[in-house]
Amino acid sequence: MARFFINRPIVAMVISILLVIIGVVAMVQLPVALYPNIAPPEILLTARYPGADAVTLEQSVATPIEQQMSGVDKMLYMYSLNQAAGSQMQLRVDFDVTTDPSVDQVLTNLRYTQAASQLPPDVVNQGVTVIKSVTSPLGLFALYSPKGTYDSLFLANYAYVNINDPMTRVPGIGQVLIFGASQYAIRLWINPDTLAKLDITVNEIASALQAQNTVNPAGQLGGDPVPHGQEFTYTVLAQGRLASVADFENVVVRARPDGALVRVKDVARVELGAQNYIRRGRLNGQPAAIVAVYQLPGS
Numbered sequence: 001m002a003r004f005f006i007n008r009p010i011v012a013m014v015i016s017i018l019l020v021i022i023g024v025v026a027m028v029q030l031p032v033a034l035y036p037n038i039a040p041p042e043i044l045l046t047a048r049y050p051g052a053d054a055v056t057l058e059q060s061v062a063t064p065i066e067q068q069m070s071g072v073d074k075m076l077y078m079y080s081l082n083q084a085a086g087s088q089m090q091l092r093v094d095f096d097v098t099t100d101p102s103v104d105q106v107l108t109n110l111r112y113t114q115a116a117s118q119l120p121p122d123v124v125n126q127g128v129t130v131i132k133s134v135t136s137p138l139g140l141f142a143l144y145s146p147k148g149t150y151d152s153l154f155l156a157n158y159a160y161v162n163i164n165d166p167m168t169r170v171p172g173i174g175q176v177l178i179f180g181a182s183q184y185a186i187r188l189w190i191n192p193d194t195l196a197k198l199d200i201t202v203n204e205i206a207s208a209l210q211a212q213n214t215v216n217p218a219g220q221l222g223g224d225p226v227p228h229g230q231e232f233t234y235t236v237l238a239q240g241r242l243a244s245v246a247d248f249e250n251v252v253v254r255a256r257p258d259g260a261l262v263r264v265k266d267v268a269r270v271e272l273g274a275q276n277y278i279r280r281g282r283l284n285g286q287p288a289a290i291v292a293v294y295q296l297p298g299s
Contacts, residue, residue, distance in 0.1 A: 040076055041101040041297060043108040044133035045091040047119075048126045057082035057089045060120055065091055068115040072107050074099050085278045092133060101132045101297045132174055137292040142281070144288035152281045153274050155289035156181035163291060174296030180281020180289040186248050187273040194267045200253060205264065208253045213242045245270050 004011075047061050062080040069078055074096040081090045095104045109130045116124055143155045143163075150158075159178045167176045190202065218236035242248050249265035256262060264270060281288045 040094045040097045041099055041104050042133040043093045043095070043101075043104050043130060045093070045108060045112060045128065045130050047089045047091075047123050047128045049087050049089070049120060049123050050126065052084075052087045054082040054084045057084075057087065061089045061123055062091065064115045064118040065112060068111045069093060069108070072111050074104075086276060105130060105132055132297045134174060134294045134297055137177075138173075138295045139293050140290060142283045142288045142290050144283045144286045146286070148286060150287070152181040152287040152289055153184070155287065156281070157184050159289045159291055167291075167293060172296050173293060175294040177292045177294070178289055179279060179292065180287075181279060182275040182277075184272060185275040186242075186245065187271055188248070188264065189269040189271070191267055191269075198254075198262060198267065200262065200267060205253055205267070208251055208264070209248070212251050213248075215240045245272055 045065065047065070049057055049061055052060070058080070062082055066078065066080065069075070069091070072093070076094045076096060078091060078093040080092070083089075093104075093108055095101075112128060112130060116128075143159055145151075145155065156178055160183055164176050164178060167173055188205070190205070195201070216238040218238040220233055220235045222230050222233040242251070249263065249270045251264045252261050253264060253267065254262045281290050283290075
């Protein structure tokens with residue numbers, strides 16, 4: 001057989017070329033399922049505790065959740081990161097490579113619900129997210145104002161409103177993160193001297209805002225049962241959540257014995273700003289919002 005190919009080199013070359021072509025075609029058509037997953041599924045749990053430092057986050061948030069998370073089915077290991085900047089705790093739980101990420105997410109969420117009663121109320125009110133984690137973004141792009149007309153706060157909120165949700169609904173996209181600035185928020189810059197003179201605490205202001213910034217369903221007029229001849233039903237609309245700086249300024253904090261009202265604007269300066277100021281986005285020296293797109297694990 002060897003002498004046959006030695007005496008006929010053209011035949012040997014043709015067979016070699018055919019083998020290479022067949023191999024390339026087979027490689028392209030190879031099912032993806034034949035490539036094993038080598039990275040273990042990871043679930044990311046994020047909690048926020050406004051005003052807390054890293055030690056407080058570790059003791060009051062991370063520890064109770066980690067205690068409940070220990071022993072979850074087919075978990076390999078977990079680790080947490082507590083950040084004073086932003087008062088945020090991130091817990092990453094890694095599972096066996098053979099597990100289903102969707103099942104791992106459900107198991108992680110169930111363990112979190114067991115720890116929820118041990119967490120500070122502010123953490124529960126802020127909300128805790130449990131998502132499938134990916135290590136690096138699939139792609140990044142930036143929104144910027146060429147003439148500097150808009151700042152990074154406006155651009156980031158534009159991305160939150162017009163880009164975040166539509167891109168998250170795209171098949172294969174697991175998460176969209178926006179860097180550069182946070183979302184809009186009403187900020188109260190409190191005057192401590194005025195609070196001391198009026199003997200008012202910050203908790204009183206927070207309680208007044210929570211009590212007066214609510215949705216108030218007022219019912220309807222002319223609903224069943226009604227007298228004969230009633231043909232119309234009218235929905236009663238009451239003032240709902242506060243929507244402007246002026247609305248927040250006029251929130252009543254306390255009524256004094258002489259009948260005078262102490263409002264928020266009497267003890268604080270109210271403005272429309274950002275939730276936090278720990279991030280700034282820039283592109284070529286211009287304010288920008290950076291949008292990071294992450295692939296859905298398993299897609």
